[in-house]
Amino acid sequence: MKRASALLLAALVGGACAPNRGEAYEKSLAEARRAIHAGHFDQAATHFDEASKSARIPRDAVYTRYEAALAWARSGNVGRARSELHAIAQARPASEYSAQAAYKAAELTLGVDEEAGYRELEQVIIDYPQSGVARVALGRILRHDEETGGEAAALARLERLAPRIVEPDKDPKNVGITEAIVYERAKRLADQGKTVEARDAMLDVANRWPYPFGAYFDDALFRASELESKLGHPQKAIEHLERLLSHRESSSMLGTYERPRYSPAMFRIADIYENDLHDRGKTRETLHRFYKEFTTSPRRAEALWREADLWRKDGNTEVACDRLATLTKEFPDSRYVPCAPLDCPNLKRPEKSKAPKECHAYITREPGSERSDP
Numbered sequence: 470m471k472r473a474s475a476l477l478l479a480a481l482v483g484g485a486c487a488p489n490r491g492e493a494y495e496k497s498l499a500e501a502r503r504a505i506h507a508g509h510f511d512q513a514a515t516h517f518d519e520a521s522k523s524a525r526i527p528r529d530a531v532y533t534r535y536e537a538a539l540a541w542a543r544s545g546n547v548g549r550a551r552s553e554l555h556a557i558a559q560a561r562p563a564s565e566y567s568a569q570a571a572y573k574a575a576e577l578t579l580g581v582d583e584e585a586g587y588r589e590l591e592q593v594i595i596d597y598p599q600s601g602v603a604r605v606a607l608g609r610i611l612r613h614d615e616e617t618g619g620e621a622a623a624l625a626r627l628e629r630l631a632p633r634i635v636e637p638d639k640d641p642k643n644v645g646i647t648e649a650i651v652y653e654r655a656k657r658l659a660d661q662g663k664t665v666e667a668r669d670a671m672l673d674v675a676n677r678w679p680y681p682f683g684a685y686f687d688d689a690l691f692r693a694s695e696l697e698s699k700l701g702h703p704q705k706a707i708e709h710l711e712r713l714l715s716h717r718e719s720s721s722m723l724g725t726y727e728r729p730r731y732s733p734a735m736f737r738i739a740d741i742y743e744n745d746l747h748d749r750g751k752t753r754e755t756l757h758r759f760y761k762e763f764t765t766s767p768r769r770a771e772a773l774w775r776e777a778d779l780w781r782k783d784g785n786t787e788v789a790c791d792r793l794a795t796l797t798k799e800f801p802d803s804r805y806v807p808c809a810p811l812d813c814p815n816l817k818r819p820e821k822s823k824a825p826k827e828c829h830a831y832i833t834r835e836p837g838s839e840r841s842d843p
Contacts, residue, residue: 493523498533505540514540531557531564538570542577551577558596568593568600575606587613591630598634599645607649624657648678652685659696668696672709680716687713687730694737703745710734732766735759739775753779770800774808774832781812790816808832 501516517537524530535557542550554574558567571593579586590606597603614623627650636645655670674689683689690713697706713734718726735755742751756776760769773796780789790813797809801819808828809816818824 488526490529491523491525494520494525494529494533497523501533501536501540510540510544511546514538514544514546528565531560531566535566535570539573542573547577547580550574568597568602571596572602572606594630594646595633598636598647603646604649607646607653611653620657620660624654624661627654627657648674648683648685651677652689655689655692659692664696664699668693668700671696675712686716687728687734691730691734691737694734698741698745703741706745707738707741710738727763727765732759732763732768735763736768736772739772743779749779749783770796770803770805773800774805777812786812789813804829805832 497516497520501513501520504510504513504516514537517533517540521530521533521537524533534553538550538553538557541547541553551574554570554577557564558571558574560567571589575586575589575593577586578589587610590610593600593606594603594610610626611623614626631647631650631654634645634647634650636647651670652674655667655674658670659667671689671693674685675683675693678684678686680686690709694706694709697703697709713730717728717731736759739752739755739759742748742755753776756772756779759766759772760776763769763772773792777789777792777796780786780792793805793809793813793816796803797806797816797819800806801821802823804825806818806822806824807826810818811828811833
């Protein structure tokens with residue numbers, strides 16, 4: 470038993486040790502790094518090449534070959550650098566440096582032949598759809614298209630590109646470039662006034678790449694709600710926003726896992742109820758829900774102020790003043806504090822309040838007029 474335990478311990482200790490990369494590899498790598506720090510990039514490239522040839526671990530060989538190519542580029546030997554990077558990218562089986570090498574080669578090509586460089590960037594997207602550099606390449610291509618041919622050129626590119634992408638992994642956890650292409654297309658449809666198509670495309674993004682794996686799930690639903698409003702569908706707009714908010718997670722220890730669209734979504738729901746559906750009751754309910762549920766938001770005082778104002782407009786000064794009393798107590802430094810006594814004279818400014826001394830007119834002014842009930 471003791472002998473077996475000793476053997477197991479020896480195996481574990483041995484497995485925890487760093488791999489033996491070989492003296493020749495370590496020496497060449499150290500010399501390459503010294504040359505980089507000294508600014509001798511051609512020497513560094515030579516040493517990286519030597520390290521690659523003496524590497525015992527395949528990953529080390531690819532890594533140092535890639536670093537050699539970058540050093541050749543920095544030395545001014547762009548032709549050799551591109552050749553090496555293309556070779557790394559085209560080697561099979563692919564390595565973890567394949568996508569990076571292809572992207573870097575395309576960058577270098579842009580410097581000597583812009584048209585060819587953008588073709589290479591597009592090929593990076595096609596060949597490595599699940600790599601991070603595919604998204605970077607897509608962004609560069611779309612910016613170029615917009616600068617040279619406007620939004621229409623970018624949209625045409627996206628529509629040509631989408632059918633050429635084959636995602637090797639359909640697992641929703643492994644989101645690739647197709648999601649970004651579909652979302653960017655939807656944005657440009659909206660920019661060109663194709664509202665129905667854009668709305669449908671945004672919903673397609675949300676449905677195909679749902680929470681929590683979709684990178685654009687929240688943005689797609691928020692934009693879909695804006696497009697529904699343009700189409701005259703306020704209730705549909707609210708449904709999309711409520712779907713977005715339905716995935717809001719809470720934590721008993723850290724407050725809430727807030728995402729950037731959550732607070733704007735709640736306020737947008739309130740705006741739709743107030744301005745499009747003319748339902749003050751639902752507006753107040755939404756604003757109070759924001760105050761109660763979004764306990765870490767800096768906009769809670771704003772929600773209470775707006776809710777109180779709607780109660781005042783409906784003639785219920787008791788509830789309006791109750792909301793303003795809560796605001797004054799819980800948010801003593803808020804810009805709304807000096808405005809509260811204008812509606813509720815019994816409310817007093819908290820002693821240690823750091824709020825402005827006077828109420829700013831823009832807070833109490835109704836849009837387009839002096840403050841007055843409609």
